[in-house]
Amino acid sequence: MNKKPFVIFGLLLILLAVVIPFWAFEKDGNTANNEGIPSESTPGKQLFQTNCGNCHTLYAAGTDGDFGPNLDAKLAPAGPPADETAVKGIKTQVMAAIEEGADSPDVPGRMPAGIVTGTVADEIADFVAHYAGEG
Ligand code: HEC
Incomplete structure (x- = not known):
């Protein structure tokens, strides 16, 4: 067989x-x-889209708000931060804007203080500091 x-x-x-x-x-x-967690899934990205994206363009978050300055150009005109020191510098600037608001005399419109606070503010500032300048 x-x-x-x-x-x-x-x-x-x-x-x-x-x-x-x-x-x-x-x-x-x-x-x-x-x-390797891509920027797509960091909580800061979504929080940025929800809380900041209506007013700000940030390439890494895919937002195109134009009430406030383009944050790629404003925070990282020479491209993404090169090292942790540069990231920290941007983060400090973002936290200052969030906590104190911004109202420069030469810029139309103003950003109210305290749009977000606590860990939400921290997540957003961390995300922006790492990904500003990609666009
Ligand atoms: C209601 C619209 C609005 C929202 C919402 C908003 N911003 Fe702003 N933002 C502005 C405007 C307008 C300016 C420019 C203000 C000025 O310089 O007079 C600004 C400026 C800034 C600056 C530059 C500050 C500087 O150093 O001069 C940063 C950084 C910033 N915003 C980050 C954020 C982040 C992060 C969020 C979300 C938590 C956010 N913004 C939400 C309107 C907004």
């Missing part, structure tokens, strides 16, 4: 029962362990 069909069927069974679930499991595992 020819055993070939049984061998082929056996191999097919192994493929279905072992290889495919293993492959699917591996894929899930990889997604869950993904370490």
Whole structure:
């Protein structure tokens, strides 16, 4: 008797029962362990879109508000910050704007103080400091 069909069927069974679930499991595992978190999923980005995007353009957040200054041009005219010191400098400037508001005599419109506070303010300032200048 020819055993070939049984061998082929056996191999097919192994493929279905072992290889495919293993492959699917591996894929899930990889997604869950993904370490490089893109700016797309940082909480600061969404918070920026909600609280600042109506007035400010920021390329990394995909916002195009034009009531206030374009924050890429304003905060990082030479491109994204090169090191942590530069990031901290921008973050300080953003926190100052959030906490104190901004009302320069030469700029039309003003930014009210305290639009956001606490950890929300911190998340936003952190996001802006890291991603300003990408556009
Ligand atoms: C109601 C509109 C409005 C909203 C909302 C707003 N801003 Fe502003 N923002 C402005 C205006 C207008 C200016 C310019 C004010 C000026 O210089 O007179 C400004 C200026 C700034 C500046 C520059 C300050 C400087 O150093 O001169 C930063 C940084 C800033 N905003 C960040 C933010 C962030 C972060 C948020 C969200 C928490 C935000 N803004 C929300 C209107 C807004």
